[in-house]
Each structure stands twice: as C-alpha cells, then as structure tokens.
Amino acid sequence: MVKPKITSLDVAAKAGVSQSAVSRVFSGASASKTTVKKVRDAAEALGYRPNVLARSLITGQSKIIGLVVAYLDNQFYPDALERLSNALQEQGYHILIFMASGQSTDVERVVGELLDYQVDGIITASVGMSDELTKRCEAAGIPVVLFNRGQADTRLSQVTSDNHAGARKIADFLVAGGHTRIAHISGWEGSSTGRERRAGFIDALATHGLEPVAIADGKYTRDVAAQAALEMLKTVKPDAIFVGNDHMAFAVIDALRHSAQLNIPEDISIIGYDDVPMAAWPSYDLTTMRQPSNRMVEATVETLLAQIADRSVAPQKIAIDGPLIVRGSARKPKDM
Amino acid sequence: MVKPKITSLDVAAKAGVSQSAVSRVFSGASASKTTVKKVRDAAEALGYRPNVLARSLITGQSKIIGLVVAYLDNQFYPDALERLSNALQEQGYHILIFMASGQSTDVERVVGELLDYQVDGIITASVGMSDELTKRCEAAGIPVVLFNRGQADTRLSQVTSDNHAGARKIADFLVAGGHTRIAHISGWEGSSTGRERRAGFIDALATHGLEPVAIADGKYTRDVAAQAALEMLKTVKPDAIFVGNDHMAFAVIDALRHSAQLNIPEDISIIGYDDVPMAAWPSYDLTTMRQPSNRMVEATVETLLAQIADRSVAPQKIAIDGPLIVRGSARKPKDM
DNA sequence: CTGAAAGCGCTTACAG
DNA sequence: CTGAAAGCGCTTACAG
Numbered sequence: 090m091v092k093p094k095i096t097s098l099d100v101a102a103k104a105g106v107s108q109s110a111v112s113r114v115f116s117g118a119s120a121s122k123t124t125v126k127k128v129r130d131a132a133e134a135l136g137y138r139p140n141v142l143a144r145s146l147i148t149g150q151s152k153i154i155g156l157v158v159a160y161l162d163n164q165f166y167p168d169a170l171e172r173l174s175n176a177l178q179e180q181g182y183h184i185l186i187f188m189a190s191g192q193s194t195d196v197e198r199v200v201g202e203l204l205d206y207q208v209d210g211i212i213t214a215s216v217g218m219s220d221e222l223t224k225r226c227e228a229a230g231i232p233v234v235l236f237n238r239g240q241a242d243t244r245l246s247q248v249t250s251d252n253h254a255g256a257r258k259i260a261d262f263l264v265a266g267g268h269t270r271i272a273h274i275s276g277w278e279g280s281s282t283g284r285e286r287r288a289g290f291i292d293a294l295a296t297h298g299l300e301p302v303a304i305a306d307g308k309y310t311r312d313v314a315a316q317a318a319l320e321m322l323k324t325v326k327p328d329a330i331f332v333g334n335d336h337m338a339f340a341v342i343d344a345l346r347h348s349a350q351l352n353i354p355e356d357i358s359i360i361g362y363d364d365v366p367m368a369a370w371p372s373y374d375l376t377t378m379r380q381p382s383n384r385m386v387e388a389t390v391e392t393l394l395a396q397i398a399d400r401s402v403a404p405q406k407i408a409i410d411g412p413l414i415v416r417g418s419a420r421k422p423k424d425m
Numbered sequence: 426m427v428k429p430k431i432t433s434l435d436v437a438a439k440a441g442v443s444q445s446a447v448s449r450v451f452s453g454a455s456a457s458k459t460t461v462k463k464v465r466d467a468a469e470a471l472g473y474r475p476n477v478l479a480r481s482l483i484t485g486q487s488k489i490i491g492l493v494v495a496y497l498d499n500q501f502y503p504d505a506l507e508r509l510s511n512a513l514q515e516q517g518y519h520i521l522i523f524m525a526s527g528q529s530t531d532v533e534r535v536v537g538e539l540l541d542y543q544v545d546g547i548i549t550a551s552v553g554m555s556d557e558l559t560k561r562c563e564a565a566g567i568p569v570v571l572f573n574r575g576q577a578d579t580r581l582s583q584v585t586s587d588n589h590a591g592a593r594k595i596a597d598f599l600v601a602g603g604h605t606r607i608a609h610i611s612g613w614e615g616s617s618t619g620r621e622r623r624a625g626f627i628d629a630l631a632t633h634g635l636e637p638v639a640i641a642d643g644k645y646t647r648d649v650a651a652q653a654a655l656e657m658l659k660t661v662k663p664d665a666i667f668v669g670n671d672h673m674a675f676a677v678i679d680a681l682r683h684s685a686q687l688n689i690p691e692d693i694s695i696i697g698y699d700d701v702p703m704a705a706w707p708s709y710d711l712t713t714m715r716q717p718s719n720r721m722v723e724a725t726v727e728t729l730l731a732q733i734a735d736r737s738v739a740p741q742k743i744a745i746d747g748p749l750i751v752r753g754s755a756r757k758p759k760d761m
Numbered sequence: 762c763t764g765a766a767a768g769c770g771c772t773t774a775c776a777g
Numbered sequence: 778c779t780g781a782a783a784g785c786g787c788t789t790a791c792a793g
Contacts, residue, residue: 094485094565096770107780112772121778136564141541142478142487143770146785149430151478153521153542162702167503174524183542184522185489188510205477206489206519228472229430339706347707366498370675371683372708432786443764448788457762479786482769 095135104131115139145207154393155203157187157196158214160309163336164365165382166214169236172386173212180394182209189216197222204229210393212236215280218245232396232404236389237380239281239406246396246404248389250411252282255378256289258413259331259360262376264297265422268329268358271299274307274317274341276333276362283309286333286362302327309333311340318344322351329358329419335365335377342373342418358419364411374417381411431471440467451475481543490729491539493523493532494550496645499672500701501718502550505572508722509548516730518545525552533558540565546729548572551616554581568732568740572725573716575617575742582732582740584725586747588618591714592625594749595667595696598712600633601758604665604694607635610643610653610677612669612698619645622669622698638663645669647676654680658687665694665755671701671713678709678754694755700747710753717747 097111104111104127113120114128116139131137145151154177160166174184185206187199196213200222203211211226214236218226226233227244234246263271273290276283287304294300302325307314314337321327322345332338338361345351345359353359361368364379388407396402415421433447440447440463449456450464452475467473481487490513496502510520521542523535532549536558539547547562550572554562562569563580570582599607609626612619623640630636638661643650650673657663658681668674674697681687681695689695697704700715724743732738751757 094770098770108770109772109780109782110778112770113779116772118773119778124778136561138537138541140482140543140770142481142543143785144772145478146476146482146770146787147772149785161503161507162500164498164500164503167497167500167506170503170522171497171524174522178524178538183538186506186510186520186522188507188514201474202514202519205474207476207478225472339708343707371679372675430786434786444786445764445766445788446762448786449763452788454789455762460762476786479769480788482771482786483788485769 095137100131100137104128151207152182153185153208154182155208155211156184157189157216159216165363176390210397234393246392248385248407250380251408252285253289256286257293260290260293263329266420270302270328272303272321272327272330273301274305274314274332277308278306307337315340315344331360335361335363335368354420360419364414376416376419379411379414384409431473436467436473440464487543488518489521489544490518491544491547492520493525493552495552501699505718512726546733570729582728584721584743586716587744588621589625592622593629596626596629599665602756606638606664608639608657608663608666609637610641610650610668613644614642643673651676651680667696671697671699671704690756696755700750712752712755715747715750720745
C-alpha cells in the first residue's frame with residue numbers, strides 16, 4: 090500500500106509545466122505568479138516535497154550539521170543540544186548526532202562517518218580533535234567548531250566560557266569568605282576546561298599568597314570525584330573544595346553529607362562550575378560559575394554558519410564570560 | 426585550499442578500472458581480489474569515501490533515522506538517546522534529531538522536515554502522532570515507532586514499559602507499608618504514560634478497598650508537581666504520594682523537605698517512576714519503578730529495523746516489565 | 762568478473 | 778519567464 094515516491098516530474102505533469110519550473114518554484118528562483126500557483130496547487134494535491142538529499146548532490150549543501158558529543162549524563166550537554174538543535178533548525182539545518190567516548194579512535198571513526206553524510210559543518214561538544222582529523226576536515230572543506238573545549242590549532246574554531254577567569258572568581262570568593270585550606274578536584278586533565286580552570290584557580294590563589302592544600306583529577310566522573318573528596322577529608326582536611334564541574338560537585342556533596350556526615354557549608358564549602366539546572370535545586374543549592382549556555386550556543390551557530398557561507402572566513406576562538414552564581418553551598422564573605 | 430571533492434571516478438582513474446568496479450567494491454558486490462586491492466589502495470591514497478547521500482538516491486535508503494524528542498531535561502531521555510544512537514550506529518544507521526515541544530503543530534512541522542530528509546524510519550520519544558501525520562508516514566512508507574508512549578492506532582509500533590502493572594506494584598507496596606492516605610501526582614494527562622500509570626494505580630488501590638485521597642496532574646513539570654504536593658499537604662494530608670515520574674518526584678521531595686520541613690519517609694513516603702540515575706543519589710534515594718531503558722531501546726531498534734527491512738511486517742505494541750527498586754524514600758512493609 | 766550505460770531526483774546554465 | 782538538457786555521485790541491470 091506504499092504510494093510510489095512522488096517527484097517533481099509528477100508535479101510538473103499535473104501542473105502542466107516543465108520539471109524545471111517545479112524546481113524553480115521550490116528552490117526560490119524566479120517564476121511567474123501563475124506558474125507558482127499552478128505548481129503549488131499541484132504539489133499540495135500530490136503531497137510533494139523536494140528531496141533534500143537529491144538537492145544536496147547539486148548544491149553541495151546537505152543542510153546537515155554533525156554533532157559529536159561524549160557526556161550526555163552531565164545535564165549541561167542535553168541542555169546545549171536542545172538549544173543547538175533549535176537554533177540550527179531555525180536556519181534550515183538539522184543535527185545528525187554521534188556519540189563518542191572521549192577516546193580518540195572513537196572520534197576518528199565518528200568523523201569518518203560524518204564525512205560520509207556530507208555534513209556541511211561539525212560541532213564537537215566536550216570532545217577534542219586530533220591533528221589528523223583536523224586535516225581531513227580541512228581537506229574536505231568542512232568547518233569545525235569545538236563547543237566547550239579549546240585547542241591550540243588555529244584551523245579550528247572554538248567557543249568556551251572564560252574558564253581561567255571563572256576559576257579566578259571562585260578562588261577570590263573562597264578567600265574572601267575566609268577559607269584558608271582550599272582544595273581542588275579538577276575536571277579531567279585531558280580536557281582544556283579541566284586544565285584551564287585548574288590553572289586559573291591556582292593563579293588566583295597565589296595572588297592571595299595561598300596554594301591549594303590538595304589537587305586531584307576528578308575525571309568528570311562522579312565516583313572518582315566523590316572518592317577524591319573523602320580522601321582529602323582524611324588527609325589535608327580542607328575547609329573548601331572547588332569542584333571542576335557541577336556534575337561532580339553533586340557527587341562530592343552527597344559523599345560529604347552522607348558518608349562523612351558533614352554539613353555544607355558549615356563544615357566545608359563546595360563550589361561547582363556550569364550552573365546546570367540542578368544546581369538551583371534546594372537539595373544542592375550550589376554556588377557555581379555559570380557557563381552561559383545560550384550565548385555559547387549563539388556564538389557557536391553564528392561562527393559555524395559564517396564559515397559555511399564563506400570558507401575563507403577565519404576560524405574564531407571565542408571565550409564568553411559568565412557570572413558567579415552565589416547560593417548556599419559555600420560560606421559567603423562577611424560583607425554579602 | 427579546499428581539495429575538490431574526490432569521487433569514485435577519481436578512484437577508478439587511479440586504480441585503472443571502471444567506475445562501476447569502484448562502486449562494486451564499496452557496495453559489497455562481487456569483484457575479483459585484484460580489483461578489490463587496486464581499488465582499496467587507490468581509495469586509501471586518495472582518501473575516498475562513498476557519498477552516502479548519492480547512494481541513497483538509488484538504493485532508496487538514507488541510513489538516517491529521525492528522532493523526535495520533547496523532554497531533554499528529564500534524564501530518562503538523554504540516556505535513551507545515547508543508547509539509541511549507539512545501537513543504531515552499530516547497524517549502520519544514524520540519528521537526525523528534532524526537538525518538538527509537545528504541541529501537535531510542532532510535531533507536524535517536524536515530521537514534514539523529517540520526510541524531506543528521506544529518513545528510513547522515525548522514532549518519537551515522549552511524543553504522540555496525529556492521525557494525519559500517521560497517514561503521511563504510512564503513505565511515504567516510513568515506519569514509525571513510539572518510544573515510551575502508546576497510541577491506539579494499529580499502524581504505529583510502540584515500545585513502553587508496562588505502565589499499568591508498574592503502577593499497581595507501587596500501590597501494592599504502599600498499602601503493604603501501612604499507608605492509608607495515599608495521593609497521586611500524575612504524569613501529564615495528555616500522555617499515555619500519565620494516564621496508564623494513574624489508571625493502574627487507582628485500580629490496584631481499589632482492590633485493597635482504598636482510593637486516592639487526592640489526584641493532581643503534575644504535567645511532567647517540576648513546578649507544577651511541587652505546587653500540587655504542597656497543596657495536598659494543606660488539604661488532604663497524605664501519608665504517601667506516588668509521583669508520575671522521577672523528574673517530578675525530585676521536585677516534590679525538595680518542596681516537602683525545604684518548604685514544608687518534612688522528613689522523608691518518616692513524615693511522608695514518596696515513590697517515583699523511571700529510575701533515572703539520579704534516583705540512586707543519596708540526596709534522593711528514591712524508591713521507584715525502573716523503566717528498563719536498555720531493553721526498551723533494544724526492542725525499539727529491533728522493531729524499527731524489521732519494518733524497514735520488510736514493509737509488510739506488522740507494527741508491534743511492546744510493553745516491557747520492570748522491577749520496583751526499593752530505596753529509602755518510602756516506608757517499607759514490616760517484613761522487608 | 763568487468764565496463765558502458767541508464768537512471769535516482771534534483772538544480773542550473775543555456776537558449777528561446 | 779520557460780523548457781530541454783546536462784550533470785551531481787552513485788548503483789545496478791545488461792552485455793560481454
């Protein structure tokens with residue numbers, strides 16, 4: 090009972106015009122009013138819609154953007170995905186999604202498949218690109234923007250928050266709050282976000298004549314971060330911990346409260362990074378740096394589409410500033 | 426500096442064979458060993474990969490599955506998306522993603538766009554299909570499976586958990602725990618999951634000679650659910666609330682604890698539905714019905730691919746049973 | 762097994 | 778403005 094696929098030829102026959110005329114009407118080229126009407130009516134009656142894939146063969150534009158993403162369990166990413174999808178949809182693009190673990194072999198396979206689909210551009214969220222992959226994308230003329238991840242390579246665009254500055258704000262806030270034994274559970278060392286936040290944090294502490302009493306790599310993983318926090322309790326006994334993202338911070342708070350029976354922030358202050366929706370939930374009430382997901386998405390889409398429209402546009406490195414969101418998980422400075 | 430697109434013709438020239446030969450090698454048709462080697466070598470040297478979109482024009486298979494999803498803030502869906510993407514990727518398919526609000530006009534637009542991309546199949550997660558849309562997909566010969574949503578229409582496949590049975594288990598558990606003033610904050614009435622869970626819950630309570638002291642529509646929204654819970658406290662004073670999904674249950678727990686200073690489960694028992702990862706976090710420790718996301722995804726992919734392979738395969742309605750996960754948010758029966 | 766040719770559903774110069 | 782024709786990058790009968 091499957092109707093045979095209806096094509097522009099069918100519409101042309103029904104409308105009594107040439108196939109080219111039908112094409113012109115749907116591709117927005119010039120056509121007389123009467124032609125447009127005849128074609129639209131016939132198309133409507135037949136339920137015709139142009140085949141985007143056939144069109145892409147000629148125009149060289151698939152209207153598909155490949156999105157590579159690794160961590161969907163960190164709410165920051167589903168949220169970004171939703172925004173990205175909506176913003177791109179408005180511009181007539183759609184997202185072909187690829188899950189990649191952080192491993193580079195995985196990213197390699199995925200980018201290969203992406204190219205098979207003739208995507209017009211690639212967005213990688215929380216994933217880096219090897220030099221080899223970067224070369225392939227450049228050779229294929231496909232713009233790439235790294236979302237929430239930085240890389241030195243000048244051929245790649247990137248949109249991040251200002252991680253260094255953000256971490257400095259956190260350090261300043263903790264010091265102003267009178268903390269003296271400050272520890273850090275960092276984001277994954279293999280990620281630019283993890284490294285930059287750590288560097289900014291250490292730098293700012295140094296300007297106050299302090300250094301972290303301990304630093305551990307939380308690897309953006311709940312269990313690893315929670316274990317690290319418990320370990321720190323036994324050894325350096327921090328009065329505050331800056332955790333490299335909210336996703337880990339929730340695990341740290343849970344461990345501190347439920348395994349170590351500590352009160353937050355009375356016994357220890359916790360600060361996260363991202364400001365995912367959950368950070369505002371009463372159970373966590375997490376003080377954290379906001380990564381302005383909406384503005385990051387805007388910048389990402391804008392940069393990518395600009396490069397798609399004109400391949401000669403230079404790749405951009407954009408870092409967006411965000412505010413420190415002060416809630417109840419960290420002791421506040423006296424004057425607040 | 427963009428290399429011109431390299432095609433099967435280029436590979437053919439370099440390998441010293443015909444273009445058809447190149448095509449055969451990559452489409453898995455028969456070819457002699459020497460031809461295969463020559464072609465593979467030439468392709469490797471040139472970095473050639475077949476254009477999936479051009480191929481689709483002839484085979485009629487785009488290897489693209491359209492996924493329509495509404496709620497990415499409920500962790501159940503990002504989780505399912507990840508599993509779906511991986512399972513489909515293994516079968517050589519990829520996901521083109523579409524965000525739709527629950528509104529039907531939105532779904533309509535989205536399905537139109539989906540058809541433009543010649544998707545081989547459609548999965549809708551937490552979204553229903555109008556009769557009109559169902560017709561269009563059927564006319565286009567595109568199989569649809571509803572993920573975590575049911576619909577009477579026999580032309581549509583669906584994969585859900587056994588919502589009715591699940592809700593009954595919850596009712597039985599609460600009654601066995603000695604609760605007598607049991608309320609329900611349901612999932613959105615416009616959704617099959619919301620309605621079925623409510624019906625199952627009421628039915629099971631009735632077998633114990635009870636009926637809910639109150640029922641409110643939580644609309645799968647945190648704020649609505651939290652308000653409803655607070656309202657119930659003032660009026661019917663329930664000793665237990667079954668909340669229609671975990672996402673709302675967290676909001677209810679937060680409101681009960683932080684706005685009403687209640688202890689859970691001492692003052693009131695809360696049970697959710699889904700068993701998202703967060704339900705296991707110590708802050709919530711939520712007793713809930715598990716929706717076996719892995720098995721639901723398996724069934725979804727299997728059903729969809731079977732229908733793609735053979736359009737005459739009848740649509741399936743699959744309901745998968747899950748266990749009640751007993752944690753600490755609801756008072757347990759004496760004998761546990 | 763292999764090559765020449767037709768054709769998938771479109772867009773886009775090219776004449777008229 | 779409009780139609781006939783070429784061509785996008787493939788696959789697939791069809792001969793050989």
